[in-house]
Amino acid sequence: MGDETFVGGLSIPQRSDDSLILLQDARKDGYDFITTNLPHSSSLFRRDVTLIESKWWSTSIVGNVASPNSYKSEMDTDTSEKPAWNFGQDIITALASNDAQASSQAEQQLMYMLDWAAHMNIPAVILPPITATMNKYELDCYGRFVANNGLKASANNLQLWVRVSFHPKAIENFHKFHRMCDGALNVGCMLMMDLEAVNYVTEASLSQSMDLMHYFIGSNLRAISFNTDVFLSNKKGFPTLPKSIQFLFVEMLKRLGRTCRVLVEGVPLHYLDNETDVPQGHDFEEQESSPLGHSGLLLYIQYLRHLRSKDEVKNVIDTEEAKMETGYLDHLQSALQPLGDNLEFSTYEVFEKDPVKYARYQDAVEYAIRDKIQLGQLRTEPTSQDKNNISILVKIFVVGAGRGPLVNASIRAIKTINTKYTSILGNNSKIQIDPRIVAVEKNPSAVLYLNSLKRFDPNWKVVDVVQCDMREAMNDQFLSDIILGDEANKVDIVVSELLGSFGDNELSPECLDGFQLSGLLKENGVSIPQNYTSYLAPVTSMRLHAESHAHAFFPSEPTQGPGGKPCGVLQAMETPYVVRTHAATQLHEELPCWTFTHPLQKEGLPLQDAAQNVDNERYAEVIFDLGKEGKAAFGSGYQKVNERLTLLAKSDIGKGLNERFSNESYTIHGYLGSFHCLLYQSVIDQTLSSVISIAPSTFSVGMFSWFPLYFPLREPQIAPKGSSAKCIIYRKCDESRVWYEWCSEIFVNNTTINTSPLHNPNGRSCVVRL
Structure with a gap:
């Protein structure tokens, strides 16, 4: 069935209310899961609930919210007829109705669907779409319902995938919706690759489309769906995606291919000119039916798996390094206390x-x-x-x-x-x-x-x-x-x-200054590293922000174990975390904050004296112009800048971009810290230098000893089109501690429109012990 990290699903509208036969056919064709329409009332009946074991409901079936007035058995419908999509839009319209009875009925029906999904231990439910043209009141009512019921769904380990159109306004609406849901981790989006998406990509430049995909990746993207009508036919009749859509999908796979689900939706619309034709590299000996498979949609999943198997994808997410870091993806870790704690044997071994x-x-x-x-x-x-x-x-x-x-x-x-x-x-x-x-x-x-x-x-x-x-x-x-x-x-x-993810956050300056102060170093002695610079970049990541919020329930002192007093939201959201960013979107090139140099030198003083009374406090204001194109090249904030996407953006900018297709706004969930370190540069031959870096622009490819340092914002900030973001950050010290304080501003034309509180003042939530 191909690579285990590729999880493909199948949704056929006419067969979505009875899962038994569809599940059997889909699994024979290499699909991992199917969707089923959720019942809206206990008065209904369905054959599959009496025939399918619980293990299949909990692993291989995803619920779909469909409008109740279309809920009927359609097993005998001709599946070759193109259906009218039933994505549950009507029930959201009813939810926002001025008719109190209709609104109440819609809410009860939605609640029953979610309760039934939880009862069946279904892992995820696909919710109705959020579009670019969605009525504001409908969006508000929709958000209110999910906010009221999302926590209950989370308690039942139920993921909610909200359909979202591939359009800047649609993803902006989803961000508003997600904030209404208090940034719930179990509320994610499912990107709809339909004909509207194809039209958008056709009219916009490819770099603008890639920037939009880039933004989706930081928007808790859980799945991507392909309607069968977006596929073209090649010369032999096999389905193939338009080149631009294929490009976007492959780039998405490089980023989220280990965690994002893929769904094929619709009826078969592609038939081989000669049914004896067999796609190259595929064996149909096990297929009892035609090469179209048992479901009629075999060719679609084979094509998508083929894209997943491309070398350009495998060389990113199937390497030994990628496999080793899988368990760390978006997993927040407390930064080390290098002077206060001793590392374990296994930690040394890994690094x-x-x-x-x-x-x-x-x-x-x-x-x-x-x-x-x-x-x-x-x-x-x-x-x-x-x-x-x-x-x-x-x-x-x-x-x-x-x-x-x-x-x-x-x-x-x-x-x-x-x-x-x-x-x-x-x-x-x-x-x-x-x-x-x-x-x-x-x-x-x-x-x-x-x-x-x-x-x-x-x-x-x-x-x-x-x-x-x-x-x-x-x-x-x-x-x-x-x-x-x-x-x-x-x-x-x-x-x-002694470097940390932000360069100096594991007290390298204090330690090396202390060594210099001891008098051990010759006057012409050198330090490796010679200098290191800390960098910051704004990031969109619903997942990182939600994970930070979840740390409120962790013990304030790790040594207390699970029974310890929870640290609370304030401390959790004022703590920087080391994280292998994955479902994250860096919004701008990283910019420098400050640099430390070793050994310290002061004119006319011996090295030992130069290390007396050193001030290692720092302050920086870093400004990011969020209107720049080509954001996708910076990826998740970890790994080297994608030069291919950089060149694409430059090419499109040179041709002129249509502002109509640029993002309406961006949500900033925090800032990513990284570093660039010059270990040594020869004073005789300047071409000889050795550098290590996790800053994307100079990233040391293949190095995995450091992940970025995430500085969360207590509340996400909305940055409208044409705005800039400013991060103000301090490195503070006293006789026993080092800590960071930070805040963020959004401004347009030098007018501030949003300012965050200062995070971690006086180290009240997080310090590094000297």
Whole structure:
């Protein structure tokens, strides 16, 4: 049936009130689920409830709200006749009726449908559509009903998928609707790819359509439906999507292909010119009927699965990295307390598998050593055997060594120099690096691991292990001897991996300043990393915002366990979270906030004195023009910018865009924090540099050690067309804590129209302990 992450469903209007035969036919054709019209009254009867086991209702059947006046058995209807779609619009019209009796009846019918779906343990219900032209009062009445009943549905683990037209005004209406429902996590949208969508994509530019799809992805997109009448026919009669729709669908699969359901709706409208024709790559030996399958709609699901199997999709969501991160998608995690807590063995193990980070660190150490050799900053002496063989002493400190991956990276860098650069001094001398590496770690359990490596790994004979908080070096005898000794015996290179998702949020500045203040570093000593910059970008993500809100029920102190006092909404919504963004829409290129540089240098002062009384507080105002096209290129805020979409937007802008097809407004649910870090840049050859980054514009492809840091807004902000967003963010410190404070403004033509409260003032909800 193809890739397990692709879940395809089937909806045939004439057969949607009796699920038994349809489910059998659909599963034979490779569909994973079907839809059934929900009954609106207990006075009705249906055959399937007496014949289908509960396991099928709970896994393979999705409910559909249809207008009750069309509820009748249509099993004998000719399925080749194109139906009039019954998506339940009439019941919403009745709900908003001035006739109190009609309105009450519609509400009772809807309530019965949802109750019956919960009774049958149906996993999801498809609700009537929200369109671009929907009456405001109807939208309000619709939102009121779902707001009143959504919590009950959530308690029953019932997902509500609201049909939404592919149009900027329709998705704007859905955002208003979703706010009326208090941002409920179980209320998502199902994008309708129908003829209206085709017309929109035809008239709008492809980049505008892609930006709209991009916005849908952050709007809790749970499913996408394709009416059979949107498919074209190829030369042999097989169904195929219009090129523009196909492009949008494939790009959506790259983003949400692991979680978004796909639904085929309608009757068969495509027939093979020759029924002996078999689609390439498909085997019909198991099909008892024609190649059209048991349902008559086999070709549609095969075509959609074919799009899912394209290399450009598989290379994004079927890689080992993608599989490993699946459990983290949109899962909020508290940022680490690196000085207050000790990491577990398994946590170290996971991050050590990063294929990119330690390779970049190895390059950085290599470049730094080569520079120091060529600058004559390392002690050299001839070997006793041959005066042309030069031994070069280099002292490297790895602070926060964990289980030693940076030590290993440093050892590999030294081996590379000894192997490849034997004549780096530019004469006939052959060099041999003689390293002295010190691994400093405060976690006593990790220190045991480091000592074990020193005992059993021959490469670690050049390593000394010190258990110490790097800020308290004078309290350790080994380190204090270096501090009080000769300058020549101090540290040439200090290497650390103390960065957090926002760069400085795991106290790298405080730790490295403390190391510099200790006096361990030579005056010409270097730090790896050399500098790192924090970035912010606005994000639309109903899912992240709802997940943040759900943390209100988590214990305020994790050590208290499930029985602990809940932290409450205020604390939950004023806490930054580490998250692998997935169902999220970055609305603008990330912009810089501030930069930290190491070691700190002040003119005329020794390095140790330059680290006295350092002020690590920061402040930034970051302004985002939300009117820019090409937003889709920034994806979810994690992974590299999509250059293909960037070029598409530039091309379309050059041709001129029709403003009629631009988004009416955007909802901002918070800001995503990321970082760009220069580990080392050669002072001799500027082309040699080593960088790690999770900022989309410079993302280190293949690196997974960090996910973005999500700064939620207590209440989402609506940014109308032509507006800009400003995030004001502070990094604050006192003698025992570091914390962030942030707020957001929306303004048009320098006039502020919406301002959020300041989040986390004085660190009342979230701090990092020093």
